[in-house]
Amino acid sequence: MPRRFRLLLTALALAALLWLLFAAAERALALAQRFLALPAALQWTLGGALAIFAAAGLSVLWWLLRPRRKRRPMPAPDRDSLEQRIDQLRSRGADTGALGSELAELDRRRASERVYVALFGEISTGKSSLIRALAPQAIAASDVRGGTTREVRHHDGALPDGRTLVLADVPGSREAGGEAHETLAREEALRAHAVIYLCAGDLNRQQADELRWLADFGKPLLLVMNKADQWDAAEREQLLAHLRQLSRGIASAVLAISAGGSERFQRTLADGRTETVERQRQPAIEPLLRALARLTARGAEGLESQRENAVLAGLHQRTGALEMQSRAEEAERIVRKYARRAVVGALAAVAPGSDLVIQGVLATGLTRALAQLHEVPVSDVQIEDFVRQARLTLRTGSSIVLAVAGNALKAFPGLGTLGGGVLHAFAYALIFDAMGRALSASLAERNTLDQDDAGARLKALLTDADGPRLRQLATLTLDAVRERDAPPP
Structure with a gap:
């Protein structure tokens, strides 16, 4: 112009x-x-x-x-309190071997004073090629099944300044094997001092969720786009800009590399024939090596506090899940025990079908036992109010309970012909099973004795004709009847 x-x-x-x-x-x-x-x-x-x-x-x-704030890692529990919770679980018979092994591995890596870096990412992003580029002596294979890393493998790598690293090759996301392999990868990522998150282009929703999950644990993170040689300069810069925007406040650096690997192409011979040739591409990972050197410059000792917090925070979640599972199993045993007692009480009653006269003490004991299990403080007045409300619910729904019980007994030849006492006993089993399940679920979710919530759950369970549940209660009733009718030794 x-x-x-x-x-x-x-x-x-x-x-x-x-x-x-x-x-x-x-x-x-x-x-x-x-x-x-x-x-x-x-x-x-x-x-x-x-x-x-x-x-x-x-x-x-x-x-x-406004600039996006850096995500704050979730708070880690005190190790002593965590060990106390694990000991309590062990005393209840829960399998805490994996939790104890995690604490032992935490101490072992601290004592080794070596820097661990986990290579994290989906399959087909070039993890195996990058492992070979960072640790040439490593043997990292892959095949058409969608990843073959079935366990965590460690390889020794070195930085340009001579410092050594332990590279953890973990199973890839969406790899064959599903959730178990993904759990292995996430646990190893928490154990590492730093994480290289590898992608091969833009991030999908699952990858963005994984990045946020790592950030929640405060992991020092490099977001690395592999196979950069597949894009021209303008496309590459556009992708990197978008990745920086997505990982703002999460990744310490976002960079592009080419991990090398093999490539195939068609070659025309002198006689006109063509053949497929496979050759190795030269890796170009210098930006990653420089960023990794900066990220780990503080050494194992400087990064150890962050690593320990991440491991303890992960253990806190795993311990909580095991506590919930253990509590649910114990609640099941308590409910089953009181349902059986209710059946025995109903069979021994002079007037079957009386309005929980014999069962009042059992209902009070069931409520107190479940509240103690869920560590919810309750007073005698609260227990009496809940039992009274449960009785009102049962009065209005007694016909439905008896109808469900009668229909269920028809599926058990011989059981339904044992008389009305068996029907009422089975009805009591339904009642106490529903009451226990409703109360346990309400206590676990609300951490208080919410009578309205527990009552609503009780009504729903009384009308639930779930086949497996009814068969279990019918078997329980039949066992009690047989014990009653068995001749004395």
């Missing part, structure tokens, strides 16, 4: 800008004059409304443009 023409366009643009500024100033002065001409009360009202709208607009603008 000629210089004079550029100057002319610049002058026209400046003139248009000045005209817009003068027009805006003139409009603003006119509005100000009209505003000052209004009554004082209306001025205050209109001015306040404009101020509120302006403040709201500025708040929204600040929320959109």
Whole structure:
């Protein structure tokens, strides 16, 4: 474009800008004059409304443009309290071997004073090639089944400054083997001092979720886009910009590399025939080596506190899940025990079907036992109120309970012909099973004795004709009947 023409366009643009500024100033002065001409009360009202709208607009603008804060890692529990919880689980008969092994591995790696780096990412992102590039002596294979890393493998690698690293090759996301292999990968990522998250382009939803999960544990992280030689310069920069935006506040650095690996191409021979040739591409991982050197510059000792917090936070979650499982199993045993006692009490009652006269003490004991299991403090008054409300629920639903019990007994030849006492005994088994399950679920979720919530759950369970549950209760009733009718030794 000629210089004079550029100057002319610049002058026209400046003139248009000045005209817009003068027009805006003139409009603003006119509005100000009209505003000052209004009554004082209306001025205050209109001015306040404009101020509120302006403040709201500025708040929204600040929320959109403000720099994203770095994600704070989840708090880690105190190790002593965690070990006490594990000991309590062990005393209840829970399998805590994996939790104890995790604590032992935490201590072992601390004593080794070596830096562990986990290579994390989906299959087909070039993890095996990167392992070979970082640790040439490593043997990292893959095949058409979608990944063959069935366990965590460790390889020794070295940085340009001579420092050594332990590289952890973990199973890839969406690898053959499913959830078990993904659990292995995540646990190893928490044990590592730092993580290399490898992708081969833009991130999908699952990969973004994995990044946020790692950030929640405060892991020092490098987001690395492999196979960068597949994109031209403009495409590569666009992808990197988007990755930086997605990982803002999460990744310490976002970079592009080419881990090498093999490639196949068709070659035309002199006689016109073609053949498939496979050759190795040279890796280009210098940016990763520099970023990894910066990320691990503090050494194992400097990164150990973050690593320990991540491991303990992960153990806290795993211990909590095991506690829930153990508590659920114990609650099942308690409910089954009181359902059996209710059946025995109903069979021994002089007037079957009486309004929980014999069963009142059992209902009180069931409520107290479940509250103690879930560590929910309850008073005698609360227990009495809940039992009273449960009785009202059973009065209104007694016909439904008996109908469900009668239909269930028809599936057991011989059991339904043993008399009305068996029907009422089975009905009591249904009642106490439903009451126990409803109360246990409510206590676990709400951590308090919420009578309304437990009552609603009880109503739903009383009308639930679940086949396996009814068969278990019918078997329990039949066993009690046989024990009653068995001749004395």
